[in-house]
Amino acid sequence: MLRMENVSKIYRTELVETHALRKVDLHIKSGEFVSVTGPSGSGKTTFLNLAGALETFEEGDYFLDGQNVKGLSDDKLSEIRNQKIGFIFQSFNLLPDLPLFDNVDVPLRYRGMSAKERKERIEHALETVGLASRMQHLPTQLSGGQQQRVAIARAIAGDPLFLLADEPTGNLDSLMAQQVMELLEDINSKGTTIIMVTHDDQLARRAHRNIQIFDGQVSDIEKSVADDVIRSA
Amino acid sequence: MDIKPIFLGLKQNKFMAMLMIIQIAFTMGVLSSSVLVATTTLQEWNVPSGIPHNDIVRISPEFFDDNQDVGQAMFNDLKRVKDIPAVINAAPSNAVPFTAENMIDVYLATEEDAQGFKTVVFESDEQIIDVLQLSLIDGRLITASDVVKGEIDSTPQSASEVMISQDMAKVLFGDDSAIGKTIWLAKSADPVKVIGVYSNFMTGERLNGRGKSYHSIIRPQVKWSLNQQPHYLMRVEPGTAVALLEDIIDVFYLERGRYINSSELLKRTQKRMYDGRGSRALTFLVLSLVLLIITGLGITGLTAFQVTQKRKQIGTRRALGAKKSDIMRYFLTENSVLTLIGLVIGVAVTLSITFELSEQAGQNFFNLGVLLMTALLLWVVNILAVWFPAKRAANIAPAIVTRGA
Numbered sequence: 046m047l048r049m050e051n052v053s054k055i056y057r058t059e060l061v062e063t064h065a066l067r068k069v070d071l072h073i074k075s076g077e078f079v080s081v082t083g084p085s086g087s088g089k090t091t092f093l094n095l096a097g098a099l100e101t102f103e104e105g106d107y108f109l110d111g112q113n114v115k116g117l118s119d120d121k122l123s124e125i126r127n128q129k130i131g132f133i134f135q136s137f138n139l140l141p142d143l144p145l146f147d148n149v150d151v152p153l154r155y156r157g158m159s160a161k162e163r164k165e166r167i168e169h170a171l172e173t174v175g176l177a178s179r180m181q182h183l184p185t186q187l188s189g190g191q192q193q194r195v196a197i198a199r200a201i202a203g204d205p206l207f208l209l210a211d212e213p214t215g216n217l218d219s220l221m222a223q224q225v226m227e228l229l230e231d232i233n234s235k236g237t238t239i240i241m242v243t244h245d246d247q248l249a250r251r252a253h254r255n256i257q258i259f260d261g262q263v264s265d266i267e268k269s270v271a272d273d274v275i276r277s278a
Numbered sequence: 279m280d281i282k283p284i285f286l287g288l289k290q291n292k293f294m295a296m297l298m299i300i301q302i303a304f305t306m307g308v309l310s311s312s313v314l315v316a317t318t319t320l321q322e323w324n325v326p327s328g329i330p331h332n333d334i335v336r337i338s339p340e341f342f343d344d345n346q347d348v349g350q351a352m353f354n355d356l357k358r359v360k361d362i363p364a365v366i367n368a369a370p371s372n373a374v375p376f377t378a379e380n381m382i383d384v385y386l387a388t389e390e391d392a393q394g395f396k397t398v399v400f401e402s403d404e405q406i407i408d409v410l411q412l413s414l415i416d417g418r419l420i421t422a423s424d425v426v427k428g429e430i431d432s433t434p435q436s437a438s439e440v441m442i443s444q445d446m447a448k449v450l451f452g453d454d455s456a457i458g459k460t461i462w463l464a465k466s467a468d469p470v471k472v473i474g475v476y477s478n479f480m481t482g483e484r485l486n487g488r489g490k491s492y493h494s495i496i497r498p499q500v501k502w503s504l505n506q507q508p509h510y511l512m513r514v515e516p517g518t519a520v521a522l523l524e525d526i527i528d529v530f531y532l533e534r535g536r537y538i539n540s541s542e543l544l545k546r547t548q549k550r551m552y553d554g555r556g557s558r559a560l561t562f563l564v565l566s567l568v569l570l571i572i573t574g575l576g577i578t579g580l581t582a583f584q585v586t587q588k589r590k591q592i593g594t595r596r597a598l599g600a601k602k603s604d605i606m607r608y609f610l611t612e613n614s615v616l617t618l619i620g621l622v623i624g625v626a627v628t629l630s631i632t633f634e635l636s637e638q639a640g641q642n643f644f645n646l647g648v649l650l651m652t653a654l655l656l657w658v659v660n661i662l663a664v665w666f667p668a669k670r671a672a673n674i675a676p677a678i679v680t681r682g683a
């Protein structure tokens with residue numbers, strides 16, 4: 046479903062070239078819950094940006110749902126993000142001016158769905174995250190954990206191919222982090238693929254599969270071995 | 279269509295929205311008011327004069343010697359000046375086109391409450407029609423035998439028949455023929471009969487700008503006294519007026535005991551009248567243009583500020599699937615909503631300003647076409663003003679959502 050072949054990403058500034066990702070080969074299957082870990086600056090966010098078509102790359106191929114993403118136009122990439130990917134960010138990134146309902150509505154509008162279908166999906170998504178009763182509230186009226194749940198509702202409302210989460214619990218205290226993690230597991234158990242970058246080893250261990258990135262290089266560890274690696278790290 | 283999120287956004291940014299609306303409303307109010315006043319003014323002073331003013335010369339002599347016979351002098355003047363080969367015709371007149379000031383009210387009845395119509399009376403002889411090259415629209419022309427001539431004190435009678443201009447006839451009698459109708463040149467006195475209607479010509483600034491530029495009456499009488507002498511209007515061969523002016527003045531100096539108080543080509547008179555208004559109107563327009571530019575820059579600044587403040591939000595929208603064009607559209611639509619509200623308020627302001635001005639000046643400044651054009655112009659300026667910051671917004675990379683949070 047998601048396959049990277051020989052993907053490299055180099056950031057060039059006037060002074061330095063940073064090899065943020067080096068020849069990444071990776072295959073993630075439908076329904077997996079994958080955690081991505083690694084030291085700071087190792088390339089986790091870069092990986093996620095490429096996987097999420099937020100950034101372009103020059104080397105290698107990236108097949109998403111059978112389609113090679115490399116070299117697609119900006120508009121086409123927007124479409125892919127909109128239709129195939131659900132994003133969850135560390136800092137939630139809700140639109141502060143819009144009530145929850147309309148926040149969840151944002152990607153659905155760009156998809157050009159009918160008002161009726163959007164309404165159904167929004168209500169269902171907010172129910173899933175347990176915030177259906179607060180649809181007309183503004184994001185600032187919610188706690189951090191609640192805001193992240195709205196972001197999750199926004200990510201799943203469009204039934205994406207997979208969810209990409211960059212440190213989804215990074216800004217939350219442990220109790221709220223726990224709740225958000227449970228919600229993600231719940232969503233995954235219903236069939237949605239999840240790729241989650243995290244610093245938290247405990248959370249990483251709860252995934253089926255752990256991908257570690259060191260200095261731009263990926264080592265892929267299946268669930269069974271992942272635990273040991275993380276424990277010994 | 280995608281208007282709801284825009285309204286929700288504006289609801290949370292009321293101050294900014296109000297600021298934009300006020301700015302647009304104010305600009306629209308000032309801009310359209312001054313454009314309306316300017317165009318009205320320019321239009322009114324740019325109307326055809328109705329006479330070949332490039333080829334007409336006016337001379338105004340004045341006696342200082344009490345012992346002179348004004349009547350004889352006039353007879354001599356007219357004869358001498360017509361002897362100049364390039365002078366085609368000449369006529370004495372108590373008023374001069376473009377600067378006629380002796381405005382009166384003319385009445386259709388003598389009742390106490392009869393309505394007066396503003397007009398200017400040109401007292402002259404039968405040659406005035408030819409000098410001004412007026413054409414006969416209805417009835418007949420005045421003839422030499424219609425003209426009452428004489429020294430004021432010894433000539434109590436007045437001409438009882440007059441010609442009126444086409445516009446005057448229309449105002450007084452509508453579609454009916456004016457011929458044979460009686461009008462009063464003063465309330466309850468001085469009734470005269472209309473015998474002819476002539477083509478319109480510009481009378482003077484006293485009547486101009488109120489739709490009355492062409493309201494005039496020609497009365498075939500020439501009366502004089504030592505301290506009330508007619509002007510002379512002379513039509514010359516086309517193109518010779520400038521060269522001829524000195525010769526004409528010389529001829530008038532042949533008469534003793536007087537000097538030439540003023541001499542002018544009517545082409546200059548016309549320009550003099552027009553220029554003042556033209557440059558005032560132009561000043562208005564230039565100031566409006568400056569205001570428009572300032573407003574445009576203000577909108578650009580406000581929008582650019584918004585874009586900077588909302589980088590993260592814009593990036594989020596991009597990450598969630600917005601195309602660059604969607605971001606552009608968002609800002610352009612948002613601006614259009616504010617522009618529309620601002621324009622509506624601005625038009626209301628303009629209407630009240632022009633209404634007030636029109637009341638004061640007794641002149642209609644309103645013009646729907648000009649108002650719509652101004653609104654359109656402001657709209658275009660707004661779109662341009664928003665375009666560049668919106669373009670910048672559209673170029674915000676979606677990757678900023680995961681970087682530098």
Ligand SMILES: Nc1ncnc2c1ncn2[C@@H]1O[C@H](COP(=O)(O)OP(=O)(O)OP(=O)(O)O)[C@@H](O)[C@H]1O
Nearest residue numbers: 056057063065083084085086087088089090091092
């Ligand atoms: N836009 C950029 N321009 C230049 N270098 C960049 C850019 N973005 C990231 N890098 C570099 O690429 C490398 C990988 O960065 P990345 O953000 O992917 O790390 P990370 O694993 O997410 O780190 P963290 O755990 O601190 O979030 C780093 O060396 C970083 O400095």
Ligand SMILES: [Mg+2]
Nearest residue numbers: 086089090091
């Ligand atoms: Mg990172």
